[in-house]
Amino acid sequence: MLRQASRLISRSATAASSKSVTARAFSTELPSTIDSTFVESWKKVAPNMDPPQTPSSFMKPRPSTASSIPTKLTVNFVLPYASELSGKEVDMVIIPATTGQMGVLPGHVPTIAELKPGIMSVHEGTDIKKYFVSSGFAFLHANSVADIIAVEAVPLENIDASQVQKGLAEFTQKLASASTDLEKAEAQIGVEVHSAMNAALSG
Amino acid sequence: MASSAAVPFWRAAGMTYITYSNICANLVRKCLKEPYKAESMNREKVHFSLSKWADGKPQKPVLRSDAPEVF
Numbered sequence: 435m436l437r438q439a440s441r442l443i444s445r446s447a448t449a450a451s452s453k454s455v456t457a458r459a460f461s462t463e464l465p466s467t468i469d470s471t472f473v474e475s476w477k478k479v480a481p482n483m484d485p486p487q488t489p490s491s492f493m494k495p496r497p498s499t500a501s502s503i504p505t506k507l508t509v510n511f512v513l514p515y516a517s518e519l520s521g522k523e524v525d526m527v528i529i530p531a532t533t534g535q536m537g538v539l540p541g542h543v544p545t546i547a548e549l550k551p552g553i554m555s556v557h558e559g560t561d562i563k564k565y566f567v568s569s570g571f572a573f574l575h576a577n578s579v580a581d582i583i584a585v586e587a588v589p590l591e592n593i594d595a596s597q598v599q600k601g602l603a604e605f606t607q608k609l610a611s612a613s614t615d616l617e618k619a620e621a622q623i624g625v626e627v628h629s630a631m632n633a634a635l636s637g
Numbered sequence: 638m639a640s641s642a643a644v645p646f647w648r649a650a651g652m653t654y655i656t657y658s659n660i661c662a663n664l665v666r667k668c669l670k671e672p673y674k675a676e677s678m679n680r681e682k683v684h685f686s687l688s689k690w691a692d693g694k695p696q697k698p699v700l701r702s703d704a705p706e707v708f
Contacts, residue, residue: 532645551665566665568662568664568665569661585658585661586677591670593665593668594668598668601664601667601668615649615650616650616651624660628668
């Protein structure tokens with residue numbers, strides 16, 4: 435059994451070294467994270483094996499920020515069941531952040547924004563596409579890529595105004611009659627979502 | 638030290654973000670016009686069986702399903 439050990443070790447070492455030769459192509463950014471004392475003590479103990487890789491050597495380096503602001507914003511808009519927009523280049527998106535409607539242009543400062551129920555609009559030239567978003571997050575990266583994720587997003591035409599009015603009345607009434615904290619919170623959520631839909635339809 | 642940033646009302650009431658987000662999504666789905674509403678309800682159907690374990694054996698499973706019974 436041990437007669438095979440050196441063959442197996444050198445086979446895994448060659449496999450590891452061929453893997454690490456390709457992995458090293460990415461490590462131009464990583465010399466500072468390689469711990470040289472660790473590598474030296476490793477080589478003393480196991481000279482035939484390559485030092486183990488760390489997670490950071492497998493990660494792609496963070497995309498570099500362009501020196502000049504790009505002209506277009508790349509938007510990835512995804513839902514749990516579909517990818518609405520994937521790598522689409524647009525001029526601007528307006529997202530319904532909890533802090534208010536936020537306009538995102540290329541070169542926007544990197545931000546993570548939590549979204550509230552509201553309208554998200556994607557502006558491309560003179561084309562404006564609006565969606566009603568139920569809630570989600572928007573990640574704006576330094577390289578003018580915007581990742582917007584929502585649980586539900588529907589075009590405004592698909593919303594039924596009469597049901598919105600009914601829902602609003604129902605939840606306003608529930609809010610008035612709610613007793614426990616949780617009931618109040620649920621009724622409050624209902625009122626917020628329905629008023630947002632109402633405002634979206636009439637705005 | 639006073640408590641950090643003001644919490645949203647749902648967090649103060651003991652609700653998690655996922656619960657909040659799912660409630661919002663359900664409310665929006667309920668207000669859709671007809672063909673879209675049926676599609677979304679179809680899409681969101683769940684079927685799962687949950688059993689608690691005691692003494693290394695599963696107890697009676699709880700079945701939660703939106704799928705119609707197949708008999």
